[in-house]
Amino acid sequence: MSTHTISVNLENKPGALARVSQMFSRRGYNIQSLAVGPTEQAGISRLTLRVDCSEHSLEQIEKQIHKLVNVLRVVELRPDDSVERELALITVAVQQDKRGELLALTQATGARVADIGRDAITFEVVGRPDELEAFEELVRPFGVRDLARTGRIGLRRPSAGGRRPTPTARL
Amino acid sequence: MTKTTKMLGSDAILRCLEHEGVDVMFGIPGGAILPTYDAIARGTTVRHVLARHEQGAGHMAEGYARASGKVGVAMATSGPGATNLVTAIADAWMDSTPLVCITGQVRSDLIGTDAFQEVDITGITMPIVKHSWLVQDVRELPAVMKAAFHVARTGRQGPVLVDVAKDAQEAEIDFRYPDDVDLPGWKPPTKVHRPQIAEAARAILAAERPVIYAGGGVLNGDACDELRTLVEAADLPAVVTLMGKGCLPDSHPLNYGAPGMHGSKYANWALNKSDLVIAVGTRFDDRVTGKLSAFAPGARVIHFDIDAAEVGKIRHAEIPVVGPLKLALAELTKALREGGKPGHDAWLRQVEEWRRLFPYRYGKSGTMLKPQAAIEAARDLAASRTEDVLWTTGVGQHQMWAMQYVVCDKPRSFITSGGLGTMGYGIPAAIGAKAARPDATVVCIDGDGCFQMTGQELATAALERLPIVVVLINNGWLGMVRQWQEMFYAERFSETHLTHQVPDYAQLAEAYGCAGFTVRDEEELESALEAAFDAGRTAVVDVHCDPEEKCFPMVPAGAASVDVLEAPDEEGAIA
Numbered sequence: 001m002s003t004h005t006i007s008v009n010l011e012n013k014p015g016a017l018a019r020v021s022q023m024f025s026r027r028g029y030n031i032q033s034l035a036v037g038p039t040e041q042a043g044i045s046r047l048t049l050r051v052d053c054s055e056h057s058l059e060q061i062e063k064q065i066h067k068l069v070n071v072l073r074v075v076e077l078r079p080d081d082s083v084e085r086e087l088a089l090i091t092v093a094v095q096q097d098k099r100g101e102l103l104a105l106t107q108a109t110g111a112r113v114a115d116i117g118r119d120a121i122t123f124e125v126v127g128r129p130d131e132l133e134a135f136e137e138l139v140r141p142f143g144v145r146d147l148a149r150t151g152r153i154g155l156r157r158p159s160a161g162g163r164r165p166t167p168t169a170r171l
Numbered sequence: 172m173t174k175t176t177k178m179l180g181s182d183a184i185l186r187c188l189e190h191e192g193v194d195v196m197f198g199i200p201g202g203a204i205l206p207t208y209d210a211i212a213r214g215t216t217v218r219h220v221l222a223r224h225e226q227g228a229g230h231m232a233e234g235y236a237r238a239s240g241k242v243g244v245a246m247a248t249s250g251p252g253a254t255n256l257v258t259a260i261a262d263a264w265m266d267s268t269p270l271v272c273i274t275g276q277v278r279s280d281l282i283g284t285d286a287f288q289e290v291d292i293t294g295i296t297m298p299i300v301k302h303s304w305l306v307q308d309v310r311e312l313p314a315v316m317k318a319a320f321h322v323a324r325t326g327r328q329g330p331v332l333v334d335v336a337k338d339a340q341e342a343e344i345d346f347r348y349p350d351d352v353d354l355p356g357w358k359p360p361t362k363v364h365r366p367q368i369a370e371a372a373r374a375i376l377a378a379e380r381p382v383i384y385a386g387g388g389v390l391n392g393d394a395c396d397e398l399r400t401l402v403e404a405a406d407l408p409a410v411v412t413l414m415g416k417g418c419l420p421d422s423h424p425l426n427y428g429a430p431g432m433h434g435s436k437y438a439n440w441a442l443n444k445s446d447l448v449i450a451v452g453t454r455f456d457d458r459v460t461g462k463l464s465a466f467a468p469g470a471r472v473i474h475f476d477i478d479a480a481e482v483g484k485i486r487h488a489e490i491p492v493v494g495p496l497k498l499a500l501a502e503l504t505k506a507l508r509e510g511g512k513p514g515h516d517a518w519l520r521q522v523e524e525w526r527r528l529f530p531y532r533y534g535k536s537g538t539m540l541k542p543q544a545a546i547e548a549a550r551d552l553a554a555s556r557t558e559d560v561l562w563t564t565g566v567g568q569h570q571m572w573a574m575q576y577v578v579c580d581k582p583r584s585f586i587t588s589g590g591l592g593t594m595g596y597g598i599p600a601a602i603g604a605k606a607a608r609p610d611a612t613v614v615c616i617d618g619d620g621c622f623q624m625t626g627q628e629l630a631t632a633a634l635e636r637l638p639i640v641v642v643l644i645n646n647g648w649l650g651m652v653r654q655w656q657e658m659f660y661a662e663r664f665s666e667t668h669l670t671h672q673v674p675d676y677a678q679l680a681e682a683y684g685c686a687g688f689t690v691r692d693e694e695e696l697e698s699a700l701e702a703a704f705d706a707g708r709t710a711v712v713d714v715h716c717d718p719e720e721k722c723f724p725m726v727p728a729g730a731a732s733v734d735v736l737e738a739p740d741e742e743g744a745i746a
Contacts, residue, residue: 010356011355011356014305015293015294015297015303015305018294018297019297022297022298026298056483059483060480060483060484063479063480064480066479066480067301067326067478067480068302068356069301069302069322069354069356069357070302070356071356072355072356
């Protein structure tokens with residue numbers, strides 16, 4: 001078992017997202033995260049999924065998703081040749097006397113302050129998933145009150161060789 | 172710009188069916204599909220067969236599709252009408268039967284409000300359809316219908332669902348049936364990869380113990396002639412699954428029949444002891460493989476399939492070949508002919524020896540009629556007829572005996588529920604098959620448990636003048652469950668005794684306007700079957716059979732399929 005990132009281009013049609021996500025539960029695979037949004041082409045959405053499975057299962061998932069009528073393309077994004085980013089919003093509990101300390105600590109991380117309240121600050125962090133996790137660890141001693149993550153999105157690196165990614169479900 | 176015609180959505184649905192060449196559909200009206208039934212009353216060339224339960228309509232559409240090779244069409248209303256179709260849709264999904272199901276949906280302004288007879292049928296059926304559409308805007312209807320038929324019949328065939336809101340049926344449209352489909356994500360394979368064919372041919376020529384393992388995909392892929400040519404060109408022994416029965420003539424000398432849980436020992440041994448399994452349009456179902464880790468342990472696998480997702484799903488394929496079987500098998504034969512003569516004569520002699528040693532057999536002792544004898548009598552009668560005979564079955568012991576003893580030499584002559592194992596499939600499927608093939612005699616080998624699940628469709632058969640012959644293997648039990656209880660649950664026959672007391676099936680048949688016969692011994696059997704075949708109307712032959720007869724050979728669930736249990740030896744066991 002290992003975690004894989006799958007990128008799916010699909011027509012933005014009613015039920016299209018449900019058909020993809022249903023495929024995972026139907027075949028007994030658990031989705032760790034799922035992010036969906038528009039692409040450069042009107043009417044086409046990109047779905048980025050993180051899923052825990054074996055290589056054999058991954059091949060099955062890709063082939064099964066590929067069969068869905070609304071799905072245009074399925075590729076695995078391998079860590080070495082793709083760019084992956086995620087956004088987190090983290091509300092950290094902090095009393096006024098500790099505020100300076102927290103802001104100083106987080107300044108070097110590149111996190112932005114999205115909102116400051118009387119006893120809490122909401123940070124906005126964009127980065128690789130491991131950077132988000134590092135930030136969460138950093139502020140945890142203060143007390144994390146709320147956390148929301150978008151789930152990762154990814155694209156293949158243009159620098160990762162000349163070939164376009166081959167859809168794995170090409171058969 | 173092609174001319175458009177103003178019409179209602181409901182009429183447009185029928186015009187779409189006519190454009191697709193549909194000649195029969197099966198259904199039941201109700202509130203949300205009323206406008207379309209009103210359009211049927213206004214006129215259409217499509218014959219509507221009125222079923223008595225939507226499940227029946229669904230199985231009729233399946234039987235029609237399987238017998239004809241065309242797309243079956245079923246129609247139902249929203250809510251319970253739609254949910255009653257679900258079993259048939261799941262059945263079609265498992266057996267890759269092309270089906271277009273059209274359901275009425277509540278008005279679009281009521282969708283999502285838990286309105287009367289509202290269910291989310293596209294949601295409910297999502298895991299068991301190739302695709303589905305909810306039509307709320309009448310302008311989408313023609314394109315959706317075009318796409319529905321296209322998706323159902325291309326690639327690996329299967330069911331689709333079109334759910335049409337009542338107001339979309341009532342709205343007016345400038346109708347024009349599109350010439351093309353607009354489905355950028357639907358690209359089933361149309362070609363095969365040549366180098367893979369060459370590799371397959373090399374593997375076959377090099378093999379010492381090759382075997383073809385052919386399934387229902389050969390029928391669906393219209394590749395029966397190509398399979399036969401291949402088998403004969405390279406002298407390849409073939410085993411044929413339940414779903415594939417008929418894709419290679421049963422009486423062909425190289426056809427070794429069905430492998431699997433109730434297949435013959437020789438077919439299972441041919442498959443398991445081979446060094447090269449050539450799988451064609453089949454999916455390594457657990458009922459065929461038995462314990463997977465022990466299945467054909469010494470074999471490499473060539474897997475031909477139209478569906479890439481089936482290749483490597485259960486068993487790794489050393490040589491995958493994805494594409495249309497008709498094309499792939501023809502190419503393979505060509506490659507084999509160029510490559511010289513295969514040398515596996517010793518293997519052919521071995522498999523033939525196994526067939527001689529381990530034929531299907533059953534004991535004749537006891538006073539009650541053996542179910543196998545009833546099926547053999549029906550088979551022999553069918554063989555003496557000049558017209559084609561098509562067979563359907565329910566699910567259970569009688570189905571397995573039908574698989575073992577019925578001889579099908581033509582494609583699409585054996586119609587059964589394989590993947591889902593739907594009891595009650597036989598009678599409605601026979602009615603659908605009869606609608607597709609009015610020239611043929613359609614015989615349903617049924618069980619008494621199955622009969623009582625869909626027997627009300629005898630009314631449909633009688634009133635729609637779609638006569639079928641039902642040979643009821645009546646042992647008074649849910650026989651296959653009883654067999655498992657006897658063998659694996661220490662003879663605790665929990666809730667499986669249906670009895671021979673009620674109903675009186677012959678009387679029930681008469682009540683439905685059909686001919687009814689009761690058979691209690693071998694002497695009555697032949698004349699009753701003959702009378703039923705010649706009745707000119709639907710006939711039910713209720714054959715009271717030995718309830719203790721078990722279905723053998725058997726590979727117990729979870730056992731290696733090479734470890735076949737044979738019928739116990741007894742005095743008078745006959746081949």
